[in-house]
Amino acid sequence: MDLSSINLVLLLASLMVAATPLLLAAIGELVVERAGVLNLGVEGMMITGAICGFAISVNTGNPLLGVVAAALGGAALALVFAALTQLALANQVASGLGLTLFGLGLSALIGQGYQGVRPPSFPRLSIPGLSDLPVVGRILFSHDLMVYFGLLVVAAVWFMLKYTRAGLILRAVGENHDAAHALGYKVKRIRIMAILFGGACAGMGGAYISLIRVPQWTEGMTAGIGWIALALVVFASWKPWRVLLGAYLFGGVTVIQLNLQAAGVAIPVEYLAMSPYLITILVLVIMSADKSKAPASLGRIFHASR
Amino acid sequence: MKLIKYLSTAALALGMATGAMAQDKLKVGFVYVGPVGDGGWTYEHDKGRQAVEAEFGDKVETVFVESVPEGPDAERVMTQMALDGADLIFTTSFGFMDPTINVAAKFPDVKFEHATGYKRADNVSTYSARFYEGRAIQGHIAGKMTESNIVGYIGSYPIPEVIRGINSAFIHARKVNPDVEFKIVWAYTWFDPAKEADAAKVLIEQGADVIFQHTDSTAPLAAAAEAGNVIGFGQASDMSEYADGPRVSSIIDDWAPYYIDRTRAVMDGTWESTDTWDGIGPGMVGIGEITDRVPADVKAEALAMKEAIAAGEYHPFTGPLNKQDGSAWLAEGEVADDGTLLGMDFYVEGLEGTIPN
Numbered sequence: 267m268d269l270s271s272i273n274l275v276l277l278l279a280s281l282m283v284a285a286t287p288l289l290l291a292a293i294g295e296l297v298v299e300r301a302g303v304l305n306l307g308v309e310g311m312m313i314t315g316a317i318c319g320f321a322i323s324v325n326t327g328n329p330l331l332g333v334v335a336a337a338l339g340g341a342a343l344a345l346v347f348a349a350l351t352q353l354a355l356a357n358q359v360a361s362g363l364g365l366t367l368f369g370l371g372l373s374a375l376i377g378q379g380y381q382g383v384r385p386p387s388f389p390r391l392s393i394p395g396l397s398d399l400p401v402v403g404r405i406l407f408s409h410d411l412m413v414y415f416g417l418l419v420v421a422a423v424w425f426m427l428k429y430t431r432a433g434l435i436l437r438a439v440g441e442n443h444d445a446a447h448a449l450g451y452k453v454k455r456i457r458i459m460a461i462l463f464g465g466a467c468a469g470m471g472g473a474y475i476s477l478i479r480v481p482q483w484t485e486g487m488t489a490g491i492g493w494i495a496l497a498l499v500v501f502a503s504w505k506p507w508r509v510l511l512g513a514y515l516f517g518g519v520t521v522i523q524l525n526l527q528a529a530g531v532a533i534p535v536e537y538l539a540m541s542p543y544l545i546t547i548l549v550l551v552i553m554s555a556d557k558s559k560a561p562a563s564l565g566r567i568f569h570a571s572r
Numbered sequence: 573m574k575l576i577k578y579l580s581t582a583a584l585a586l587g588m589a590t591g592a593m594a595q596d597k598l599k600v601g602f603v604y605v606g607p608v609g610d611g612g613w614t615y616e617h618d619k620g621r622q623a624v625e626a627e628f629g630d631k632v633e634t635v636f637v638e639s640v641p642e643g644p645d646a647e648r649v650m651t652q653m654a655l656d657g658a659d660l661i662f663t664t665s666f667g668f669m670d671p672t673i674n675v676a677a678k679f680p681d682v683k684f685e686h687a688t689g690y691k692r693a694d695n696v697s698t699y700s701a702r703f704y705e706g707r708a709i710q711g712h713i714a715g716k717m718t719e720s721n722i723v724g725y726i727g728s729y730p731i732p733e734v735i736r737g738i739n740s741a742f743i744h745a746r747k748v749n750p751d752v753e754f755k756i757v758w759a760y761t762w763f764d765p766a767k768e769a770d771a772a773k774v775l776i777e778q779g780a781d782v783i784f785q786h787t788d789s790t791a792p793l794a795a796a797a798e799a800g801n802v803i804g805f806g807q808a809s810d811m812s813e814y815a816d817g818p819r820v821s822s823i824i825d826d827w828a829p830y831y832i833d834r835t836r837a838v839m840d841g842t843w844e845s846t847d848t849w850d851g852i853g854p855g856m857v858g859i860g861e862i863t864d865r866v867p868a869d870v871k872a873e874a875l876a877m878k879e880a881i882a883a884g885e886y887h888p889f890t891g892p893l894n895k896q897d898g899s900a901w902l903a904e905g906e907v908a909d910d911g912t913l914l915g916m917d918f919y920v921e922g923l924e925g926t927i928p929n
Contacts, residue, residue, distance in 0.1 A: 276777045284770055374609060381611050382790065382813025384797065480769045482794040485607035486639055489764040520767075524774040527757045528724070535730075535928040539760045 272525045278405045282413050283479060285517025287312070287471040287488075289416045291495035292502070292509045293423055294467025300427065300504055301460035302440035302563035306362025307347055308468050309492025310369020315340035315469025316476035317373040320385055320483045329388045333412065333473055340469020341462045343369055348461040352454045355567050370486060380483040388412070388478050412474050417510070419467065424506035436460060440561035443568040453568050468492065501550035503558035508550060516546045598839055600624060601658035602636035603649055605665035606763035606788050613762070613788040613808040613825070614638065617664045617687075620827030627832045631839070639763075642667025650675040654682045660838045662831065663687065665762065666731055672696060683843055685834060688733055690914055692845055699830060702851030703733070704740035704913070705881045706823035706859055707784075708888035709874050710805050713820060713862070714782040715745030715752050716870045717803060724775025725756045725784040726768060726792055730928045732916040734786045739920045740888045741784055744877075746922055754923055755780055765791035776802055783818075793818050803865065810860040821874070822860030830856065849910065852882045889913065894921035 291308050298305050318339030323332025347365050350356040388410045391397065396407040427433040436456060438446040443453045475491070476483050494516065502508035523538040531538075602621050606614040621634050635658065637649050646668050653661055654675060660683045663672045669689035676684045676696045684696040692698055714723050723745060727734045738756060745752045755778060757771045768787045772795035775783060783804040785792040790811050796802040796818035806812070806822025830848065837843040850856035859878050862871045880886035891902030896919040902908060919927060 271778045273777055280770070280773060280777070284766075287766070374607065377609065381609055382811075384794070384813075387798075475766050480765050480791045480794050481798065482765070482790060484611060484765045484789050484791065485609035486763070487765040487789070487791075489761075489766060491766065521770060521774065524757055524771050525778070528755045528774050528778050530755070530925045535758045535760075539758070 271529050275401050275404050277521060277525055279409070281514065281518040281521050282405075282409060283517075284521050285513040286413050286416045287474040287479065288491055288495055288498065288516060289510060289513035290412075290419065290471035290474065291468045291492055292498045292513060293416075293420050293506060294464035294471070295495055295499050296502070296504055296506060296509055297423060297427075297436070297467075298460050298464035299499055299564055300440045300561055301436050301457050302443055302561050302566065302568075303351065303457050303461055304358045304362065304565040305344070305347055305365070305461060305464060306359060306496065307343070307365025307369065307492075308464075308495050309488060309490065310366035310372075311340040311343045311465045311468035312369075312472035312475075312488045312492045312495075313373040313486070314343045314369045314376075314472065316472030316488060317377045317380070317483060318469065319473030320476040321376060321380060323385050323477060324380065324383055327386050329386050329477055330411075332385070332477055333470055336469040336473030336477075337466035338469070340465040340467070340472065342465070343372075344461045344465020344468075345458075347465075348458040351567070352458050352461075355569060358565050358567070366492070374485045377483050377485060381485075383483065385477050385481050387481075410478050412470070412478060415470075420506050420510045427506065437561070440563055443563045443566070447568070447570060453570075457568070468495075471495070498546070498550075500560075501547055501554065503550075503554040503556075504561065505558065508553060512546050512550050515549060516542050519545050597630070598628070598632045598660065598835065599656075599658045600632055600634045600835055601650075601653040601656075601661040602634065603640050603646065603653070603661065603663045603665075603668060604636060604638040605640060605642060605667070607638050608636070610763055610788045611790045611809060611811060611813075612806075614664070616809045616825045617662070617827055620831040621662075623828035624831045624835050628835065628839075632835060640668075643671075647671040647675055650684075651678070654679040658682060660685070660835060660843075666729070666733065683838055692847060694845055697834070697844075697846045697848070699848040700733070701825055701856040702849060703823055703825075703857060704736045704888055705851045706857050707737040707740040708744045708881065709859060709877050710784065710821060710823070711741035711744030712748060712877060713866055713870060713874055714741065714784070714803075715747065715749035716873075717820075717866065718745075718749065718752060718782050720779045720781045721749065721751045721753060722779040723752060723754050723782045723784065724772065724778075724780030725754055726771045726775070726787055727756055727758045728762050728787050729760060730758060732914060735919070735927060736913055736916045737784075737786055738923070739916065742923055743893065743920055744888065756923075756925055758928060759787055761787065763788045765789045768792050769795040772796060772804075773799070790814065806860050812860065815861070815863055819860075819863070820866050821862045824858035824860050826856055826858050849914075852878060853884060895919070896921055896923055 315336035319332040319336030322335035323329045350361045351358050397403045439456050447453050498512045502512050519542040604614045608618040640649050662685045664687045666688045672686045673691050686698050688700045689698050768791040772792040776799045783796050785807050793804045793814040796804045803820045804818045808825050810822045887907040889908035891906040892904045893902040895901045
């Protein structure tokens with residue numbers, strides 16, 4: 267065992283990288299669920315975003331354009347879900363599961379010909395002075411821009427839900443859509459917008475994997491992170507900062523357990539391998555003891571005549 | 573009563589009809605653990621499937637199911653394939669072993685072929701490739717080329733096949749570089765690009781400048797390319813798209829000749845339950861081109877070792893070798909027997925860490 271081979275600074279830095287895709291997908295799904303819609307298609311939207319972003323940034327040579335394309339791709343897939351559940355009033359669980367399968371297949375189709383291609387590298391933040399600081403500079407000020415964007419989205423969602431009228435309306439729709447409807451709010455329109463936002467976030471989360479974290483395109487490369495994002499929203503009691511905490515915990519423990527393994531720590535690897543799931547759930551379950559509840563209209567179909 | 577009679581006659585006729593149809597065309601099924609586009613393990617198996625189609629044309633029909641989890645789902649997929657009339661089913665991951673045996677017991681007329689396992693039955697054959705022969709060559713290159721003397725190794729699951737690869741690579745790296753150390757990370761997955769990339773990054777952060785992988789995607793090579801001064805090897809497939817970057821050589825699994833042979837055997841009615849374990853010699857394991865990043869003398873040595881292994885003059889597990897605890901395993905000049913290799917559950921002397929159970 268040789269713990270000195272673990273570089274704490276690099277570890278903290280890679281923790282933030284490992285957490286970002288999960289964070290983006292989860293915060294998007296949080297908004298969707300706060301609007302009263304359960305979209306189980308996160309995995310499908312992520313993988314679609316991953317390939318859309320990858321293809322566009324390879325073809326244009328501009329990774330930022332790729333991220334925009336990923337958001338659009340994820341939102342486009344989410345639009346299918348929105349049409350099914352909000353206009354055709356289809357079952358949300360079935361539609362969401364279908365969306366995941368569809369997204370996995372669609373991405374494999376688009377991805378033909380992109381295997382083994384290397385994407386253009388993503389710009390990193392570099393503030394003269396700050397980025398060169400010892401320790402702090404590497405941990406806080408020299409990531410790719412998406413890491414900061416993820417944090418910004420969390421803050422924006424928190425602020426919007428808590429302090430703005432738009433956030434209040436969104437929550438009202440999620441808690442009691444009949445009452446919101448009676449007050450004259452366009453329940454369907456609000457929900458569709460929330461679903462599109464969720465799709466865009468999931469798409470960007472996927473693109474983070476294919477453009478920055480790995481970076482390459484491989485079929486099925488999100489490998490279940492969408493499902494973890496879904497679970498994270500529940501365990502975070504639909505609260506933005508807890509989603510952040512959960513995502514960083516999960517990313518952190520994932521990176522730490524790999525570091526401990528490489529350093530040869532004498533903890534059985536099986537325990538290390540399951541520790542990210544276990545620790546994240548444990549912490550968030552303890553925190554959710556304050557009786558936070560799911561949005562009351564979550565997963566219920568809204569029709570103005572009922 | 574009459575109705576039941578009609579129905580049963582109809583069912584019988586139907587059964588005979590499908591039976592007759594199945595005889596026209598041999599149906600060959602493949603069960604994959606990852607997506608066919610993983611660029612590695614499953615990709616090569618699917619190339620084998622395509623070779624079967626190309627060889628027999630109209631006489632075969634192939635079907636495959638990709639990304640099948642190792643567990644109860646695998647059993648369901650195989651059962652469905654057998655019910656759909658498959659005559660020969662290839663199950664291409666170690667974790668499909670028990671499901672294959674279970675399903676094979678229910679369908680005695682269907683032939684099964686399980687890759688990398690050790691359980692056989694009258695209608696279940698096993699086949700695998702001696703990947704460790706390729707690992708020996710890679711270990712040699714790694715030992716010669718590492719500057720930090722730290723080699724990172726991403727393992728999938730602690731099963732004999734993976735442990736064999738680690739031992740083989742380590743023995744040959746140590747042989748040419750007594751200071752080399754291996755850092756081993758178990759990913760507990762065959763295919764998860766994000767996790768594989770994370771594992772590679774962690775190893776690189778801890779000083780490794782050579783990365784071995786025993787997982788299926790090209791993600792570790794992508795991470796190595798990103799890090800810059802790190803080399804790696806193609807795993808299961810050539811992964812030549814990284815040849816101008818970190819990939820300096822590769823192990824290529826060539827399943828096509830075997831798949832064609834076995835399909836023909838079923839057609840001829842000569843199929844028997846067998847155990848095949850071929851290496852570089854018969855061509856089941858190929859060594860991908862060694863790039864110019866490898867110094868010429870090292871490349872020549874690596875190629876010489878390849879020739880020696882192919883000709884049967886050299887065995888990668890030749891004594892004197894000790895086990896990790898220092899106890900003697902192979903005496904001077906002694907060669908490991910296949911039984912020990914197939915069940916290998918120990919590290920050789922010099923490797924650090926313990927193997928998870």
